[in-house]
Amino acid sequence: MPMLQTLGLNKRFGGLHVTNNVDLTLQAGEVHCLIGPNGAGKSTLFRLILGEHLPSSGAILFGGEDITSLKPFQRIRRGMSVKFQVPGIFKALSVRQNLEIAMQHHYPPAVLGEEIDKLLAFLNLTADSTRLAGNLSHGQKQWLEIGMAVSLKPRLLLLDEPTAGMSPEETHATGEMVKRLNAQGMTVLAVEHDMAFVRQVAQQVTVLHLGKVFAQGSIDEIVANEDVAAIYLGQTTAHETAHEPAGGPHA
Amino acid sequence: MNALSRFFARLEGPQTLGRGPGFWIGFLIVLAGACAYPLFSDGYTVGNTVYFFTWIFMALGLSLIWGYGGALSFGQTAFFGIAGYAYGILTINFGAAYGFTFIALLFAVAIAALFAALLGYFLFFGRISGVFLGIVTLSVTLVLERFMAQTAGPEWKIGAARLNGFNGMSNMPPLTVPWPGGDIVLFPDVQLYYVVLGMLVLVYLGLRILVNSPFGNVLVAIRENPERAEMLGYDIRKYQLGTFVIGAALAGLSGVLYTSWGQYITPSSMGMTAAALPIVWVAVGGRSDLTTTLVGTITVLAVFQALTIHGSQYALVVMGIMLVLTVLLAPRGLIYALARLIARPFSKRQPGDA
Numbered sequence: 001m002p003m004l005q006t007l008g009l010n011k012r013f014g015g016l017h018v019t020n021n022v023d024l025t026l027q028a029g030e031v032h033c034l035i036g037p038n039g040a041g042k043s044t045l046f047r048l049i050l051g052e053h054l055p056s057s058g059a060i061l062f063g064g065e066d067i068t069s070l071k072p073f074q075r076i077r078r079g080m081s082v083k084f085q086v087p088g089i090f091k092a093l094s095v096r097q098n099l100e101i102a103m104q105h106h107y108p109p110a111v112l113g114e115e116i117d118k119l120l121a122f123l124n125l126t127a128d129s130t131r132l133a134g135n136l137s138h139g140q141k142q143w144l145e146i147g148m149a150v151s152l153k154p155r156l157l158l159l160d161e162p163t164a165g166m167s168p169e170e171t172h173a174t175g176e177m178v179k180r181l182n183a184q185g186m187t188v189l190a191v192e193h194d195m196a197f198v199r200q201v202a203q204q205v206t207v208l209h210l211g212k213v214f215a216q217g218s219i220d221e222i223v224a225n226e227d228v229a230a231i232y233l234g235q236t237t238a239h240e241t242a243h244e245p246a247g248g249p250h251a
Numbered sequence: 252m253n254a255l256s257r258f259f260a261r262l263e264g265p266q267t268l269g270r271g272p273g274f275w276i277g278f279l280i281v282l283a284g285a286c287a288y289p290l291f292s293d294g295y296t297v298g299n300t301v302y303f304f305t306w307i308f309m310a311l312g313l314s315l316i317w318g319y320g321g322a323l324s325f326g327q328t329a330f331f332g333i334a335g336y337a338y339g340i341l342t343i344n345f346g347a348a349y350g351f352t353f354i355a356l357l358f359a360v361a362i363a364a365l366f367a368a369l370l371g372y373f374l375f376f377g378r379i380s381g382v383f384l385g386i387v388t389l390s391v392t393l394v395l396e397r398f399m400a401q402t403a404g405p406e407w408k409i410g411a412a413r414l415n416g417f418n419g420m421s422n423m424p425p426l427t428v429p430w431p432g433g434d435i436v437l438f439p440d441v442q443l444y445y446v447v448l449g450m451l452v453l454v455y456l457g458l459r460i461l462v463n464s465p466f467g468n469v470l471v472a473i474r475e476n477p478e479r480a481e482m483l484g485y486d487i488r489k490y491q492l493g494t495f496v497i498g499a500a501l502a503g504l505s506g507v508l509y510t511s512w513g514q515y516i517t518p519s520s521m522g523m524t525a526a527a528l529p530i531v532w533v534a535v536g537g538r539s540d541l542t543t544t545l546v547g548t549i550t551v552l553a554v555f556q557a558l559t560i561h562g563s564q565y566a567l568v569v570m571g572i573m574l575v576l577t578v579l580l581a582p583r584g585l586i587y588a589l590a591r592l593i594a595r596p597f598s599k600r601q602p603g604d605a
Binding site: 093100 | 254257265465468469471472475476478479480481482483484485486487
């Protein structure tokens with residue numbers, strides 16, 4: 001059974017068709033990257049999966065269960081977790097308290113403290129545990145939020161541009177962290193611009209363009225695909241793609 | 252650590268200023284002073300001090316909703332008024348015998364809480380937030396004031412209780428403790444002082460435990476970043492609603508104590524001025540902490556009282572100036588800023604921390 005499936009997912013904002021009949025399938029245990037030029041509908045699709053937007057039509061299945069009409073917190077409780085693009089942390093609270101808020105209902109009180117210590121060590125934030133989260137460096141904030149997302153022990157981890165604003169070294173370290181989490185059995189869906197990161201982690205890649213699934217396949221297949229290169233260079237117009245959705249070779 | 256000691260350990264934590272033996276020794280000294288105070292004063296003055304105390308419950312409730320939860324309610328006096336009138340109606344109809352005044356207190360507070368639950372449901376589940384929350388809650392308060400103000404006619408009565416419009420409802424019995432050999436009537440005097448002081452200590456400590464509990468953690472998380480809080484799996488609207496109801500119940504408790512203290516309540520207790528004052532107390536003291544709210548409220552009330560005696564209407568102007576100065580100079584509150592200043596030499600701080 002796939003971990004996540006979207007079936008004919010449509011979202012219209014007024015006359016704007018932001019996602020158009022999107023069928024996306026994530027197998028359990030894979031790292032799947034969602035790429036596409038600006039305005040392709042990646043963020044909207046992401047928010048549809050999270051439940052921040054409700055689709056105009058179509059369905060979302062999570063572990064076989066129809067979650068289309070569930071509220072965001074209900075989806076989280078079923079085993080999703082998310083890291084936002086802009087670090088979504090509690091700035092005026094200490095690093096430790098940020099993690100405590102994430103973890104307090106997932107561990108019995110007696111072991112909560114130890115588990116927080118472990119995660120702090122994993123995130124390399126032990127020395128910063130009493131600092132206010134808002135005073136961390138940008139990279140540390142990103143890691144703290146990844147830590148909060150991971151501490152829920154999700155089946156599916158959603159990452160919205162996890163490496164935005166990171167140095168190449170930080171990006172690489174983040175990629176290694178994602179691979180390590182994946183090795184522990186976590187399914188990952190990442191929206192990402194950074195192709196180095198995509199190459200490093202992705203097992204499957206879906207290209208969105210103008211709200212539609214343009215191409216799907218392994219990273220090598222996507223890189224070799226001339227149509228994908230073309231849309232990134234802006235050579236394919238909306239008019240042309242409208243006539244050749246099947247021309248985007250589904251692998 | 253077993254569950255009970257963990258419960259009491261929450262008397263201090265990241266959400267409250269003041270921890271360690273130093274703070275608690277200071278707390279006990281202040282408490283002892285408060286207990287000893289009637290010995291060095293007369294019943295009339297002590298009775299007037301109770302008047303100050305009655306407001307603090309509402310201020311603490313507002314601190315919880317606004318300072319901790321990040322939702323500015325401009326309508327705490329609505330719950331104050333509802334509970335005050337409910338106490339009046341209940342006790343005028345059923346009297347004070349057999350300790351009924353305390354049952355009336357509970358009912359009145361419950362009615363205020365129920366009203367808050369209904370209102371809060373539409374507010375929070377309708378996703379009203381920010382300044383709109385303030386506007387709606389203030390509107391509800393003013394509507395209630397207007398409504399009560401037009402109840403002067405004899406047709407506006409519930410049982411034996413005349414609502415009396417702008418003249419207000421009066422002659423409800425004070426809180427009365429049933430006692431073998433004669434009930435103890437708690438007029439504004441030393442006995443009432445101890446009862447209210449006891450309530451205050453219980454509420455203050457109870458709220459400290461609440462805000463340092465997992466519930467309080469989620470509350471400040473919602474204040475800081477509601478989207479992130481929801482995306483950690485919390486149904487934030489339930490938490491907001493729960494907080495709103497607790498805050499309203501505390502405002503209701505203030506309303507009952509005020510009404511039984513003066514045996515009097517009028518619609519103006521819900522008016523524009525009355526609705527704005529709790530916000531001044533809480534903002535000036537430091538809304539994001541229970542202790543600074545408590546100290547701030549007492550301080551501002553004392554200043555207000557002193558000014559009222561000497562300059563009547565100018566007191567309100569001074570309140571407004573205090574609020575403006577607080578917002579400009581110490582947005583987290585004057586008492587809060589003072590507390591941080593005093594604590595600074597004693598605490599080790601990370602470079603870069605605010």
